[in-house]
Amino acid sequence: MYIEHLSLTNFRNYARLELSLPQAPIVLYGANAQGKTSILEAIYYLATSRSPYTTSDRQLIHWAVEEDVLPFARLVAELTTKEAMLQQLEMTLMLDRSNGLPRFKKVIRVNGVDKRVMDVVGLLSVVLFLPQDLALVEGSPAERRRFMDETLTQVDRDYLQALDTYEKLLPQRNALLKRIAEGQAKPEELAYWDEQLAQQGAVIIAGRQRFLRDLEYVAQRVHSDLTGGVETLTLQYLPSFTPTAEGDGQMSFGVLGLDLHREMTPEGIAPQFVERLKNERQESIQRGITLSGPHRDELRLLINNRDCGLYGSRGQARTAVLALKLAELSWMKERLGEWPILLLDEVIAELDKQRRAYLLERIDGAAQTLMTTTELDIFTEPFLQRATVFEVVAGQIAPHLGANHPGKPLGHR
Secondary structure, eight states: OEEEEEEEEEETTEEEEEEEOOSSOEEEEOOTTSSHHHHHHHHHHHHHSSOSSOSOGGGGBOGGGTTSSSOEEEEEEEEEOSSOSOEEEEEEEEEEOTTSSOEEEEEEEETTEEEOGGGGTTTSOEEEEOGGGGHHHHSOHHHHHHHHHHHHHHHOHHHHHHHHHHHHHHHHHHHHHHHHHTTSSOGGGHHHHHHHHHHHHHHHHHHHHHHHHHHHHHHHHHHHHHHTTSOOEEEEEEOSSBOOOTTSOSOBOSSSOBOTTSOOOHHHHHHHHHHHHHHTHHHHHHHTSOOSSGGGOEEEEEETTEEHHHHOOHHHHHHHHHHHHHHHHHHHHHHHSSOOEEEEESOGGGSOHHHHHHHHHHHTTSSOEEEEESOSTTSOHHHHHHSEEEEEETTEEEEOTTSSOOOSOOEEO
């Protein structure tokens, strides 16, 4: 899987960009705030239909067209995958003011044919690695849930559908809880919502358990390489309630987490989830929120059976996250049958010499890797000889002078 050509119109600081991309490692070099990260953001958006840097898609539209009658941004990638020699994936973001109040619209097309987000899952898949990914160890549970969701939704259509439905059902159930507390509805009305929420939530819990089981296997080997076998990395999945495998007896409410190596099915989890919601019904009505479900799940990273987020050093956290991201890359390749595109935003400079060398060695075989940097001298000369280096200055992109491909600017504002 690789992108042959990327076209941006009115996206971030690019009024217009046409950029052909080789399969070799690609280094986007330049000072800060020049537009390097926007290239990675555009590719990530095409893969996931969301930005890793903002929750407002409206911010992605170039400031210069904000006052136009129909402000828009367009992202187009021509890509080759194992399924097709060349496909065109296009996303257009529009701010429609024609009916008075502004309304944001997103149009997705594949080879010129309108599609839904669900229809393009897996067409373009990416792994994004940011310095902020240290939050996977040190940050809030929401950061770790986002990590699981953003990986799984790219390759598992059932998971994507379940997550999308669950995120719509949850606020509706919470609203009903508040109406019941105010005497405007009856507790019996929760039965339907409990059943629907449990069905979708069970798919999410089972999907996360399988994902973390497979991820841990690879991450442990990478982590062992990085630490010389001195430390062992373990992933601990802590659902808000811990269902039992079929035949195990009563579900557990302890803090040991869900055994990643048991076989759990959505069909086995759903009735236990319904029962949990029933048991919590009175407290949920009093508080006006749903107390259990995937929206409250947790993932912890343990080193030698000690929580890295609580007891680990900064170096241990970096090593654990590096192992996790490389395992994610391998897991996606296994699921897709081909390498996803790897995006590294200022990550190389954050690593010490040993981890940097290990990362570059592991990703050298990936189909297409794009990385941003403000410093070229952190790369070895042999790596730079194999890579294509583009220099980014004020939204203009050109092959870096002295690199393998001299030439005129390829993109402009």
